[in-house]
Amino acid sequence: xxxxxxxxxAPLAGVCVFDRTMAxxxxxxxxxxxxxxxxxxxxxxxxxxxxxWLTLCFDEVVVNAMLHGNEGDPTLxxxxxxxxxxxxxxxxxxxxxTGFEAADVPHPDDxxxxxxxxxxxxxxxxxxxxxEIVYYRNGATACMRRFKES
Amino acid sequence: xxxxxYMVEEYQGVVIFRILxxxxxxxxxxxxxxxGLTGQVNRHERxxxxxxxxxVTHMSSAxxxxxxxxxxxxxxxxxxxxxxxxxxxxxxLFEVTxxxxxxxIAATPDQIIKEYTRRPLK
Numbered sequence: 001x002x003x004x005x006x007x008x009x010a011p012l013a014g015v016c017v018f019d020r021t022m023a024x025x026x027x028x029x030x031x032x033x034x035x036x037x038x039x040x041x042x043x044x045x046x047x048x049x050x051x052x053w054l055t056l057c058f059d060e061v062v063v064n065a066m067l068h069g070n071e072g073d074p075t076l077x078x079x080x081x082x083x084x085x086x087x088x089x090x091x092x093x094x095x096x097x098t099g100f101e102a103a104d105v106p107h108p109d110d111x112x113x114x115x116x117x118x119x120x121x122x123x124x125x126x127x128x129x130x131x132e133i134v135y136y137r138n139g140a141t142a143c144m145r146r147f148k149e150s
Numbered sequence: 151x152x153x154x155x156y157m158v159e160e161y162q163g164v165v166i167f168r169i170l171x172x173x174x175x176x177x178x179x180x181x182x183x184x185x186g187l188t189g190q191v192n193r194h195e196r197x198x199x200x201x202x203x204x205x206v207t208h209m210s211s212a213x214x215x216x217x218x219x220x221x222x223x224x225x226x227x228x229x230x231x232x233x234x235x236x237x238x239x240x241x242x243l244f245e246v247t248x249x250x251x252x253x254x255i256a257a258t259p260d261q262i263i264k265e266y267t268r269r270p271l272k
Contacts, residue, residue: 026177052208052239059175059210108248118219121211121247128246 010136014085069095099138184216204235
């Protein structure tokens, strides 16, 4: 399963309804994850039983931005924005890194040896629940989309 | 040193590692659980290890990676490891990452404990 990584900036989808920037501090990541999760929950854009998926996707994307994108440098910020696109909600997660290549994220379907790697499962997990996840700025912006529950 | 994130019991040569933390998302908790597991594997020549994850409601990919690392250690020492009590919210993570092919997974710890005590490692 291929991973799409664009070189350019992410297109802005709909109206920006949430915008937070914070330092790359893993010990404080929950502040950002909880605030973003609470926003989506309060708007009833997901089912109650999917809350753990929402938390997990935010955790994976925030950790990737802080730890891999910004290499854990606490002086570098990450920015999380949520857009209301009408039928869907869209998250843009920016870091200050140089991005990554699709080959850095091996898929167990393409490479059976990848099953035993000790990293690289976050995107796979996010894709399971999200309707779409693509990357911009060579991988330094994650764009997650999921249709709202009606 | 006792941990708030897990407790360890031993029954007829089987090490039962019960995870007490519900959200395995924080780096500190993940590292603590991983260090606890590694310590148990290092303490036994050939371990029969049952991880009881009934209390876990959230688990990040970082924790999955730690389980894989422990599984490698156990295999290297010709021991055995099983996971049990994976909830409806956790099991899909093992399925989508194909880790169901790597781990023995049981509904309850008792099933594996019974199996391991019936066939002790020599």
